[in-house]
Amino acid sequence: MQGMKGKGKMKGGCKGHGKGMKGRGMHGMEEPTKEYAYVREVETGFDETVEKVKEELKKEGFGVLSEVRVDSLFKEKLGLEMEPYVILGACNPDYSSELIGIDINSGTFLPCNLVVYVKEGKTHVSLLLPTVAMSVTGNDELLEVAGKVEEILKGVVDRV
Numbered sequence: 607m608q609g610m611k612g613k614g615k616m617k618g619g620c621k622g623h624g625k626g627m628k629g630r631g632m633h634g635m636e637e638p639t640k641e642y643a644y645v646r647e648v649e650t651g652f653d654e655t656v657e658k659v660k661e662e663l664k665k666e667g668f669g670v671l672s673e674v675r676v677d678s679l680f681k682e683k684l685g686l687e688m689e690p691y692v693i694l695g696a697c698n699p700d701y702s703s704e705l706i707g708i709d710i711n712s713g714t715f716l717p718c719n720l721v722v723y724v725k726e727g728k729t730h731v732s733l734l735l736p737t738v739a740m741s742v743t744g745n746d747e748l749l750e751v752a753g754k755v756e757e758i759l760k761g762v763v764d765r766v
Contacts, residue, residue: 652690662762689724
C-alpha cells in the first residue's frame with residue numbers, strides 16, 4: 607500500500623499541510639529551514655520497531671503515556687488508508703518535573719513525541735527534537751534540560 611487512499615488522497619501529508627508557504631518568509635523570500643526531527647530508517651518491521659522503541663525508552667526511565675495509531679484513526683474517522691503510523695508520547699518524570707519546576711507552562715511541550723511509520727515499505731523512527739521545540743521559549747534553563755533529554759532520546763532512536 608503506497609500513500610493514502612479513500613475519500614481524499616493525502617500524498618505527502620495531511621490535506622492543507624502540503625508544500626504551501628513552508629519555508630517562505632516575508633515577500634516570498636526563502637528562509638533557512640531548521641531541522642526539527644531526528645529520523646532514522648530501520649531494518650525491522652513496524653510492530654517489532656514499536657516494541658523496540660518502547661523497550662529502549664524504558665531502559666532510559668521513560669514511560670509511554672500515549673499511543674496514537676494515526677493510520678487506524680484516519681481509516682475510522684476519514685475512510686483513508688495509509689501505511690502503519692503511530693505517535694508515542696514518552697515521558698521521564700525526573701526531567702518533566704525539572705522542566706515544570708523551571709517554568710510551569712513548559713508542560714505544554716510534554717510528552718516528547720516519537721513516531722514510528724512505514725513509508726514506501728520501509729520502517730522509520732522519528733523524534734521531535736526537544737531543543738528545537740523548546741527554543742521558542744528563549745529560556746536557557748529549559749534548553750539545557752531539553753538538550754539532556756534530546757541526547758537520551760537520540761540514543762534510543764539510534765539503538766532501535
